[in-house]
Amino acid sequence: MDNIYIEYTFKVAPKEPATEILIAELGIVGFESFVENDNGFVAFIQQQDWRENLLDDIFILKSDEFKISFTHKEIAQENWNEEWEKNFTPIQVDGKVSIRAPFHENPNLPYDIVIEPKMSFGTGHHETTHMMVQHLLELNVENKKVLDMGCGTGILAIFAEMKGAKPIDAIDIDNWCYLNSLENVERNNCKSISVYEGDASLLVNKKYDIVIANINRNILLTDLKTYVNCLNEKGIVLLSGFYEEDIPIIDAEARKYDLTLDTVIKRNNWVAVKYLK
Secondary structure (H helix, E strand, O other): OOOEEEEEEEEEEOOOOHHHHHHHHHHHOOOOEEEEOOOEEEEEEEHHHOOOOOOOOOHHHHOOOOEEEEEEEEEEHHHHHHHHHHHOOOEEEOOOEEEEOOOOOOOOOOEEEEOOOOOOOOOOOOHHHHHHHHHHHHOOOOOOOEEEEOOOOOHHHHHHHHOOOOOEEEEEOOHHHHHHHHHHHHHOOOOOEEEEEOOHHHHOOOOEEEEEEEOOHHHHHHHHHHHHHOEEEEEEEEEEEEEHHHHHHHHHHHHOOOOEEEEEEEEOOEEEEEEEO
16 A cells, blocks of 8 residues: 655745755654755655644744745655656756756756655755765765765765766665665666665675765764774765754764864755765
């Protein structure tokens, strides 16, 4: 039986920074996917995770600084493609990477990633994914062993392979993300990506040259030691999923394991950081 999802359509004015804050808060209470549009965004949550007073504790909805309204309805998972086509627009990163759905025209940039995200996170629209793509654009990943932790749609693993990385492990604890990553890996004709369902406990006896983790601050703080333990000498760690004000606490944890902060990319209030071992 297909899962039932609740679709919320949010109108936000002014859009920034309210959209980023609201998406972050909704992620905490169980929303799984977000698609931005000109007026705000559409968000999805599984019916089993929904409750009547779900939005009562969303702080930004009580703010007088922004005008936020919303409607919601039920949709079946099988209708996701139709909803997706209505809401998703293709994006480009630095004029070099296109991220699009199969029904979008190919803009013929150097890198073309085709994603059918369904209910998974990682369409490139969110600041964190966008910035991680920017980091990977600047890295030489040819023949590097890569881990994409919390892979979502598999978009970062797919991009890493397009840039020559191999082999690549993509891991997500969510079954839907795991299945969707498998689909997207096949859709992009990737040959060097292995997808696993699970968490950091899968990293025993693993070694990588580059670790990518776009998750959230608390998981990063918990699992960073594990990431470093499976990092080769002169390895690179790319982290995102947190705000600029979180950098000091992330950096304090990273320094415990002799990681050196190298590069910070900022997009609105979100950041993506590059560490060197």
